[in-house]
Amino acid sequence: MSCSNCQSPERTLYGPGKHPALTNIGLGNWIDLARCELCGTLWCSSPYEPYAAFEYLARWEFTADEWDQWHAADAGQTLRLWHAAMIREHWLGLAEDERARVDEHRRRSSGHNPIDNTQVFGAAEARSLLPKR
Ligand SMILES: [Zn+2]
Numbered sequence: 001m002s003c004s005n006c007q008s009p010e011r012t013l014y015g016p017g018k019h020p021a022l023t024n025i026g027l028g029n030w031i032d033l034a035r036c037e038l039c040g041t042l043w044c045s046s047p048y049e050p051y052a053a054f055e056y057l058a059r060w061e062f063t064a065d066e067w068d069q070w071h072a073a074d075a076g077q078t079l080r081l082w083h084a085a086m087i088r089e090h091w092l093g094l095a096e097d098e099r100a101r102v103d104e105h106r107r108r109s110s111g112h113n114p115i116d117n118t119q120v121f122g123a124a125e126a127r128s129l130l131p132k133r
Pocket of ligand 1: 003004005006007008036037038039040041
């Protein structure tokens with residue numbers, strides 16, 4: 001059964017718009033880590049242009065310590081590529097109204113977003129970006 005607050009584990013991604021109530025537990029370089037107090041699931045958030053106004057949440061299946069380590073390794077660069085890859089891989093699974101908000105972001109960003117600009121945001125699979133355990 002999914003969490004009544006963050007819908008984990010059924011849900012993997014939140015697009016721009018309504019997000020569940022989360023507690024911030026890790027502040028990074030344009031990427032943060034937050035926890036659902038109801039179920040303990042960790043979510044990785046990052047804002048996208050324009051104006052850093054389009055925030056997405058991707059479910060973080062590892063520990064907070066691992067998030068800290070992988071952020072520290074290159075000031076969050078690989079984590080941000082991972083986050084962008086999660087958007088690319090999961091946005092089509094969102095509900096129709098949420099996909100509409102992603103499409104609005106794609107229009108407002110003039111293509112500068114993880115779905116339309118793989119030169120900037122990479123094209124690797126999310127799973128391939130994180131260190132092996
Ligand atoms: Zn939850």
